[in-house]
Amino acid sequence: MKFIIKHESRGRMRVQLCQSRMTLAQADLLQAWLHAQPHVLQADVHERTCCAVVTFRGDCREQLLSSLRRFSYSDKAVQAFSGVQSGRAINRAYQEKLVGLVCGKAARFLFLPAPLQAAWAVVTAVPYVLRGLGCLIRRQMHVELLDGLSIGISLVRRDFGTAGSVMFLLRLGELLEEWTHKRSVDNLARSMSLNIDRVWLKTPGGDEILVPLTQVQPGDRICVRTGGMIPLDSVVDQGEVTVNQASLTGESIPVPKRPGSAVYAGTVVEEGECVLLVRQHSGSSRYDKIVSMIEQSEKLKSAAESQAANLADKLVPYTLVGSGLVYLLTRNVTRALSVLMVDFSCALKLAMPLAVLSAMREASDFRATVKGGKYLEAIAKADTIVFDKTGTLTYASPVVAQVVPFGGNSEEEMLRLAACLEEHFPHSMANAVVSAAQQRGLSHEELHSQVQYLVAHGIASTVGGKKVIIGSAHFVFEDEHCAIPAGEQDKFDALPPEYSHLYLAIAGQLSAVICIADPLRKEAAQVIQTLRQLGVKKTVMLTGDSERTAAAIAAQVGVDEYHSEVLPEDKANFVQQERALGHTVIMLGDGINDSPALSAASVGIAISDGAAIAREIADVTVAAEDLNELVALRRVAQGLMDRIHSNYRFVIGFNGSLIALGALGILPPATSAMLHNLSTLGVSLRSMTDLLPDQDKLV
Structure with a gap:
């Protein structure tokens, strides 16, 4: 692309494109492509004047100019953004x-x-x-x-x-x-459109590789598991799953899908796992379906x-x-x-x-997607807010602070095995385990086996002929009846209480405890105080963590009440009890295990980078950057x-x-x-x- 720099200041540039006329489609394409560049912070394309105003990272000027020179409307990588909607056609x-x-x-x-x-x-x-x-x-x-x-x-x-x-x-x-x-x-509709960057592609040899969504072509086969969002219109090729299609069809009950069944972009796999045969290159049809759904929805x-x-x-x-x-x-x-x-x-x-409608539009300025006006009304009336802890009151990207091996196992081998199980499932703690393994250069491709996500707390798999599980203490010790190796009870009792713990067991024996540091969001305490000033009478934290960890976090954040070691159904029951007492309840969560509570609340609010099924079930979705978005939503x-x-x-x-x-x-x-x-x-x-x-x- 040829262009002329019309104006420039540090971190901002206005360029005039050397073309006599720009169509609305070209303007949308260029703007979407610019937003996808890692060095670009903000981009606005004006089709009438053929200009683009770009805000970029201060030290990335040459990268921006190089990218613009290489840009071409006909480039395949650029065409991948052709389904992106900007709203300029409606305005014009x-x-x-x-x-x-x-x-x-x-x-x-x-x-x-x-x-x-x-x-x-x-x-x-x-x-x-x-x-x-x-x-x-x-x-x-x-x-x-x-x-x-x-x-x-x-x-x-x-x-x-x-x-x-x-x-x-x-x-x-x-x-x-x-x-x-x-x-x-x-x-x-654009806020609710898909936000999927990478998918698991099934190779001809039967392996699974993680690839960008833009590389997937019709005829490719992709894998989707429990809690995952279906990224493209496809046909089930292998496996049986139940799919939540409520956002597109209004069906409240998950629909069973078997080989040969059609599935659609934006729906969510509630149970099972499957291999899909891709029918459509782009998931842009999701936008039109959402528009239709919104316009018809009460x-x-x-x-x-x-x-x-x-x-x-x-x-x-x-x-x-x-x-x-x-x-x-x-x-x-x-x-x-x-x-x-x-x-x-x-x-x-x-x-x-x-x-x-204007308030819903304004809420999107605060990176909040509200699926209906009645939810804004409920947010204004709400007197009780229930928070999940992990990824909500704490940052969405916890880190592995320590790996404590048991039974003579090595620390690195246990982390490697845990990453193998966790990488398939969208949760902040799972992401922490996978990232820690990557940082230590631990490869685990050869360990891949069929994995099963159990919504009631963990993951089970078979590796080397032995059953491997990872999850909460309740899941590992009470549900699965795993044992602590002989002579290591004192080591177990000395685990640091300030961390959240993931327990890894092999063949019924505890093999490692992964300590997760999940720091509290710096704005959490102030947000809860501000919500009280805005009329919220009761703030509650629910978590599956131990009593010691939950008490420490609750004291720091200043909630009125907390409950530890709760199951997904416990969260939903608590919300239902509060509503039965006449309270208008907001539930804020991010994981698969928060989904029942999100459904039970007067208003369910999901974190945008949490599990797909949580976002699908929730009435409102907020970005993960700052809890002050919740305060802004209440004020709006x-x-x-x-x-x-x-x-x-x-x-x-x-x-x-x-x-x-x-x-x-x-x-x-x-x-x-x-x-x-x-x-x-x-x-x-x-x-x-x-x-x-x-x-x-x-x-």
């Missing part, structure tokens, strides 16, 4: 519609003679009048009836200017609502939205009766029409959904409820005043219609603004 389409609508109105007002303006008003009024008649025939008292009546009566009175203004403002409001809805759904409707819609329809008869009473009392058609021109329905039905949710209540007060107060002034004859119908529609537009535009100031945005 609605910008053009908005400009066309406003310019068309101005042109008709300035250049068309009065008779032609009247004819235009009559023609464009037909759909509104027909919709109003439809409501009348079906005996439905909806806002369309008021719109049709007010526009129809204005035409009968030959008040074409008022009719035209009412229709213009209605169309403008509809366009802004549609734009905001589409944009919010687009933001939400999850977008919060109780506040439903209440607003119901109230809007219920107020329509009162507006009609009020208009009739004014006419009977005054015998003045103008006053009656002034009342008819004003209703509460438009603002209520328009502003409330816009406020909710509370700000949304405050805005909804203020919208109610404004709509009822302002429109009630217009009705009174119209009934008294102070405001003519045209002025009432203009003020009513302008107020509807104003409250809608306000509903689209951010709830929190810019300085509160996370960087």
Whole structure:
């Protein structure tokens, strides 16, 4: 690619691409490719000017320039990003519609003679009048009836200017609502799209190798195990699994899949493992499926939205009766029409959904993906927050601090064996074991065998004809009845209590204990204190760790209550008990074992780099960088409820005043219609603004 550097400062560069025109697809492709470069922090591509503004690491200028020189739209590595959506196509389409609508109105007002303006008003009024008649025939008292009546009566009175203004403002409001809805759904869908970088590829020789997703082609075979997300539309080639398809089909029960069954990108394997035959090169179809799911899902409707819609329809008869009473009392058609021109329905039905969708969009600025408006409402009301410990209150990347071998085994051999079992399963402690083995240069390819993940605490496999298990103390000693080698009880009792422990056993004998240092997030204590200030009355930590480890962490973070050595079902039972007591409960977790509790909570919040099944089941997903995202989410949710209540007060107060002034004859119908529609537009535009100031945005 040829380009010219137009402006440059340390860590930031604006380049002009040497091409006469850039399509939206090319802009999306270049922006997605830039974001994937390791030295690029932020990139914005402007297709109208063929410019790219890139923020990069200060010492990587030459790397950026070299990458840009090599860039080509036709390169296969670049084409791998062709399915990435940016939302610029939606913005362009609605910008053009908005400009066309406003310019068309101005042109008709300035250049068309009065008779032609009247004819235009009559023609464009037909759909509104027909919709109003439809409501009348079906005996439905909806806002369309008021719109049709007010526009129809204005035409009968030959008040074409008022009719035209009412229709213009209605169309403008509809366009802004549609734009905001589409944009919010687009933001939400892109946030929920797949985030899978690498997959296990089955080679012709039967081995498994970890490869980038972009290298997978149709016809390749990939392996997916319990808790893993299916990255591409595929067909089951080997194995039997149950798949959670709730995000795409709404099915609450996992679906069994056998050889020959089709599986889809973004669904999650709940049990079993399988080899998949890839049918589709890119998982981009997941985006379209999510968009369809969101648009059809009732999850977008919060109780506040439903209440607003119901109230809007219920107020329509009162507006009609009020208009009739004014006419009977005054015998003045103008006053009656002034009342008819004003209703509460438009603002209520328009502003409330816009406020909710805008809040969902703003939540994404804080790296939080909210799957429906009702969850924001629940977050605002929540009085209890339950935290998982590992990867949630602690950092998502713990490290191996020590390996304590037993039974005469070597430290390195035990770490090597543990990494062999753990590398297939997405959990922060598993990642720590695998990373420690890699750092020590311990290879374990020859040890690979079939592994089974047991959601109730660990992994089992067979290596060299012996059963090998790794997991919690409960799993290893109570469920599997493994024993501590003779003469090593004192060594076992001396294990450092400040660490979390993974127990590795071979053939029923404890072989090693892997000590995991899982440091507390530096912001955790402050976040819990801030949540209390925001109205959360109870904070709880649940963990499978020992009592000593749990007590130490709970004291540091400052939770009100903690429970140690809990099973997945214990977490879910605790959440259900809290809800039964009347509490609105948020559950925050990241692992497969948190999934039942996430489902049981009023709002389940998953960490974005945790297990795929946890993200799929959760109602909200937050990034893993900073727990302050949870504080921001609470503030956004509370700000949304405050805005909804203020919208109610404004709509009822302002429109009630217009009705009174119209009934008294102070405001003519045209002025009432203009003020009513302008107020509807104003409250809608306000509903689209951010709830929190810019300085509160996370960087």
